[in-house]
Amino acid sequence: MGVNKQLKEENIYKPLPVSIVRNLPQIKDHRLFQLKIENGTTWETFSHQPGQFIEVSIFGKGEAPISISSPPTRLDTLEICVRKVGILTNALFELGKGSTFYIRGPYGRGFPIDILKGHKLLLVAGGLGLAPLRSLLLYALDKRGEFDDIILMYGTNNPDNVLFKYELLSFFDRKDIKYLYSVDKDEEGIWKQYVGVVTGLFDQTELSPDDTYAVMCGPPVMYRFVIQKLLSLGFAKDHIYVSLERMMKCGVGKCGHCAIGDKYCCTDGPVFSYPEIESIKEAI
Amino acid sequence: MKSIDKKDVIDMLKDWTNEYHVLCPNKKINDDCIFDGFEQDHFTLDYGKLSFCLKSAFFPQSEIIFEVEDNQYHEVISSEKTILFGIRACDMMGILQSSSFMSRDYGDVYYSAKDDATIKVVMACPGPQNETCFCTTTNSGPFAEKGFDLQFFDMGEEFLVEVGSKKGKELISGELFTDIDSGDAKGKIAAFKKKASEAIPKVDEIKSVMEMLKNGVVEDEEWEEFGQKCIACGGCAFVCPTCTCFNVYDLARDGSGMRVRGWDTCLYGGFTREASMHNPRPTQGSRLKRRYEHKLKDYNEQDLQGGLCTCVGCGRCSDVCPVDIGILNLVLAISRDYKSG
Known part of the structure; x- marks a missing residue:
């Protein structure tokens, strides 16, 4: 004993x-x-x-x-x-x-690469939301032939807070990625691109919802507006993916902190298709 | 089938302590019944419903998971050959559901080491143990259908002993146990089960509220009203057989110390709060909603081990809640508020 x-x-x-x-x-x-x-x-x-x-x-x-x-x-x-x-x-x-x-x-379950392959990719990021999306963005750029058009929409609150600045600037030299950058406010008047919230970028380009998958990550307030915009443009619900943030303490679906309705952000997500979380009120 | 005289139960437990750590009901200070190590002078069969469920045998209130020395992590997995004697059927269902949850996808070595080392002896209930018992509604009592190694049925002077596993069978091979006619015993057990089941009142509101939650008819305002009363003590979660949420924290000095996990609950405001201070469940109402939807709605597609939902009908949350929003009062209120609408 x-x-x-x-x-x-x-x-x-x-x-x-x-x-x-x-x-x-x-x-x-x-x-x-x-x-x-x-x-x-x-x-x-x-x-x-x-x-x-x-x-x-x-x-x-x-x-x-x-x-x-x-x-x-x-x-x-x-x-x-x-x-x-x-x-x-x-x-x-x-x-x-x-x-x-x-x-x-x-x-966790990352982005659904097998579903995204062969399609146009619309990445919508806000602030630090670019961090997880960057892994997909660079993956798609490294395997460029496996994807159709790649469009990046990235919004930050002001010109000082642009992450991965040099990487984003380097896209200016590439013809195989479309990028649209926004800042919420530009008090010093130095921003050469769009000023306004990230959803405003949707008016700056033509999208083809039928063969495009939209993937987003950003601050909590962003999701609802971007999803509304995508739906109004004719995106099917199952062409919309979100990466969610929660207090994922254990990472393996045990501790309970990251539960979203009947799902665990850490094992069922953090990437969810919109239909998976649409009916869960506390999700977004 | 075997039986044992009630007067021999103490000797049986004494025998078991030779090889096992035996946890059983002991009557202690204030006549409170505590489930802990067998003590001959305090052991009791008159224990009703214990204030605590037995989850701490597998999932202690706090537990060292790593000892850390100069930033090197050394895991500490504690387990001991244990017999739990006198488990109520509702708690057995709680153990089954929790074990299933803790081993799904990834196994939890801390939980499973203790679960694997533990022999479960259920004491079937002859009727409700107090006014909050409703296990017949949740398909989790008054007797266990599975999961036990042994199940005892109280026949007055003696217990009839149902065997649920090989380990259980070995435990009752000694001379304290008498062989009896199986047909006769089965008849007695069937009669015991029928009488016991009929004695426990059904709470139909559980099922009707489950349906309401599933259909999304209960509005957030209703939960906020309950939230106004909730004092966020966490008592309902800590006594709940199927609440297994935990937090992990370090007790450290100069890079050495221990990493500990301890019970936590979705009723606490910090439970879902992120480092940015954003909180996806910002109100006490939203947190209460989470807890009860966990029990009555969200996990009903999962492995329930034969239960109705992840509430096992033990009624302890109703027993301990200082502001009367345990599950019974809650489903009665919701069912009243939404009956006509």
Whole structure:
């Protein structure tokens, strides 16, 4: 008898050590962390899909869900774009190049690549919502032949808060992606593109709803307006996908924090088709 | 079939303690019945409905999951060969549903290590244990249909013992148990079950409110009214056999310490609040709605182990709620408010 303390493999809660390769400031309070696995193995074995997330673990500060920003087509490092906003992310920002912390994952159901392939792709991002969408965007660009037109609509609140600025600027040189950028306000009058909310961008371009899939991620207020816009343009409900944010504490469908009606954001999502969540009031 | 004299039950438990940690009802201070380690002087068969369900045997109120030394995580999986003696049928259903939930998709090693090491002995109820019992409505009592290793039926001077597993059968191979005529015993058990089931009042409002929730007729205003009363103590969730939500937190000093998980509940405002302070369930009404829709609506397509829903009819939330919005008062109120409309 007596309490049996044992060590066991395959514990879903056991985190894996990673270290910071580069720590790239983006905008105020936002950084892109490039990570490598400590024990020398590659991200290939990690085998994540665009739209999935990890649990970042810093002992003493807890764990928090962070979406993966890099695509599985670029496996040198795993990239996460983080806003300094809570206890864990504040601690993460204290860590420099070469520092070690822990992660678990990859978790969740990402973007439905097999459904999206062969179709036109409309990505609608607001603010930090670009972080998870970027994994899909770069994936599609790396496998450009597998997708029809790619259109990116990205809105931020002002010109100072544009994430991945240089990457977005680099699209100016490409003919195979359409990009439309907006800022809510431009008090200094420096913004050369659209000023207004992101839905305003829909009036700037022609879309063909029949063969386009719309995928979005942004602040809570954005979803309802963008979905309304898409439906009014004639998008079928099952051509609309959303990536949702919740307090996904465990990441494996056990702790209950991220439940949305009968679904768990961490295992059934974070990417949902609109019909899956349409009737769940608390979803968006 | 076997039977055991009631007077021999203490010896049976003593025998079991040689090989197992035996948890059973003990009468303690204030005559409260607590389910904990067998103590001969305190053990009682007169325990009615225990104030707490038995989930803590698998899912402790708080539990160390990692010991951390210099930022290295060492997992701590505690389990012990245990017998739970005297489980009520509603709690057995709670264990079945929780085990199914904790092992779906990904297994939870902390839960399953304890679940696997535990022998479950059910004590069938001869009738309601207090005025809030409604297990016959939720298909979860007054006796267990499955999940148990042994099930005891109270026949006055003796217990008839139904075997549910090989492990259970081995437990009753000793001389304290008497072989009896199976046909005769089955008849007695059938009569016990019929009488017990008939003695427990049905709460038809449970089913009608489940239907209303499914059809989306209950408005948010109704929940907000309940929310006005709720003091967010979390009592209903902590006594609930199927509430298994948890939080994970670190107790740390200089990179060493422990990672702990502990009970949490959707009734707390911070449960869904994100780091940005955005809260998808911003009001107490929306949080109460979540808790009761979890029990009566959202999971009814999942593995219910034969139950009606994820409420097992134990009535404890009604027993403990200081402001009378346990499940019974709640379904009565909703059913009254929406009957005509």
